[in-house]
Amino acid sequence: MMNIIIFAIEKNATMKLRMLLLTVLAIGVGSSVFSQNNAIRKCATMEHWNGKVAAEPSLQQQWEVEEQQLQKMLTHAEQARQTNMIYTIPVVVHVLWRTASQNISDQQIQSQIEVLNEDFARLNADTGNTPSVFKPVAAATPFRFCLAQQDTSGNPTNGIERRQTTVSSFSTNDNMKSYATGGLDAWDESRYLNIWVCNMGGGILGYGEFPTAATSSTYGLVIQYNCFGRIGTLMPSYNLGRTTVHEISHCFRLSHIWADDNGTCTGSDYCSDTPNQGAENYGCPTFPLLDNCTATGNGVQFMNYMDYCDDACLNMFTNQQSLRMLNAMSSYKPSLLTSTACMPPSTGISPLDQVFNVSVYPNPSEGVFNLDMFLLPSVVGDLQMTITDQLGRVVRTEALANPAGRILPVDLSGEADGVYFMKLSNKDVNRTIRLVVAR
Numbered sequence: 001m002m003n004i005i006i007f008a009i010e011k012n013a014t015m016k017l018r019m020l021l022l023t024v025l026a027i028g029v030g031s032s033v034f035s036q037n038n039a040i041r042k043c044a045t046m047e048h049w050n051g052k053v054a055a056e057p058s059l060q061q062q063w064e065v066e067e068q069q070l071q072k073m074l075t076h077a078e079q080a081r082q083t084n085m086i087y088t089i090p091v092v093v094h095v096l097w098r099t100a101s102q103n104i105s106d107q108q109i110q111s112q113i114e115v116l117n118e119d120f121a122r123l124n125a126d127t128g129n130t131p132s133v134f135k136p137v138a139a140a141t142p143f144r145f146c147l148a149q150q151d152t153s154g155n156p157t158n159g160i161e162r163r164q165t166t167v168s169s170f171s172t173n174d175n176m177k178s179y180a181t182g183g184l185d186a187w188d189e190s191r192y193l194n195i196w197v198c199n200m201g202g203g204i205l206g207y208g209e210f211p212t213a214a215t216s217s218t219y220g221l222v223i224q225y226n227c228f229g230r231i232g233t234l235m236p237s238y239n240l241g242r243t244t245v246h247e248i249s250h251c252f253r254l255s256h257i258w259a260d261d262n263g264t265c266t267g268s269d270y271c272s273d274t275p276n277q278g279a280e281n282y283g284c285p286t287f288p289l290l291d292n293c294t295a296t297g298n299g300v301q302f303m304n305y306m307d308y309c310d311d312a313c314l315n316m317f318t319n320q321q322s323l324r325m326l327n328a329m330s331s332y333k334p335s336l337l338t339s340t341a342c343m344p345p346s347t348g349i350s351p352l353d354q355v356f357n358v359s360v361y362p363n364p365s366e367g368v369f370n371l372d373m374f375l376l377p378s379v380v381g382d383l384q385m386t387i388t389d390q391l392g393r394v395v396r397t398e399a400l401a402n403p404a405g406r407i408l409p410v411d412l413s414g415e416a417d418g419v420y421f422m423k424l425s426n427k428d429v430n431r432t433i434r435l436v437v438a439r
């Protein structure tokens, strides 16, 4: 036990932990307190952003103009309707490793995608820990994630690429985002959300780049390798994948819930349903937690993903955060919301595949689609239609005999809102069309 404690002191020579050590020794509690406190969450999003603004001051002006536009959109009634839509965003994970433990497994990466799909949908197992006073504003956001199934050239991929690097630790200067500086280049940011997983220096657990209308080859997020996913090589306290949930939210334009205003209570995270908060919180506070900005009542929302508490104590986004993310992404990265890189590439090799020509309208639809095969040459022959949902469950199969020259209705009005994939195939052709049901 002494070895563990001495190691912890050397790793974390802050006054706070020294005090904690003395307290622990004094009251004779075991070393478990240290395993819960052996790192302090540090997100470098603002440090990274301030660095970009210092190099290019017009970025701040652009941010403010965009912010005014966003605020107008937030009052736009039509946005409420759009929240029924689900957007599945293709992700590519770039793993940069120097030691074997940094080369995290495919399974660990997959576990992170699962966390994202739970937390952004509010299907996480710990929603019951959200204090009841905050439950009315807790949101299921419209975002889902997949590992990309086709690369930038249309070839099959598992959405993961790896590189052994000589860089022992990276910083917020974006070197991990370029091959020339020991990293891996971004995939087309208009079609993929880029995530770099690497070893960060300075105790940084990650950072995200805010979206703007301008194209950026560095857009995406960076995550410390042992805070990524929820199985495998993981740091205590940050072992449930919530660092990535937090950093993606910055990429979707959420600010920290305390607004980085140095405790003055004058800043805003631009979300009216998050209480004003003075500073970040750590560990796992007990509800209600009052501070200098919200000194009475229900206190601050320390369990929000945009605070700094331990992964096990974060469990919610709010409705305004969800709407803000949707408005920002619809405005600045619309092509990412409609990217088809989650679908496997067509594997058709027959010349018939090249004359395959069908269209579907309306799409999105409230449930009934028209499958238009007027331009489909009759030589293509009979087709098998299979429709699956985002989880791969088959919701419809149908044999289409001699479909060329016809328009067939496809009725999904009995299905929930969301994204579906319609596969049309026979021995010669294989096509998948993305359908969106939105009411």
Ligand SMILES: [Zn+2]
Pocket (backbone or CB within 6 Å): 043, 044, 045, 246, 247, 250, 256
């Ligand atoms: Zn952050």
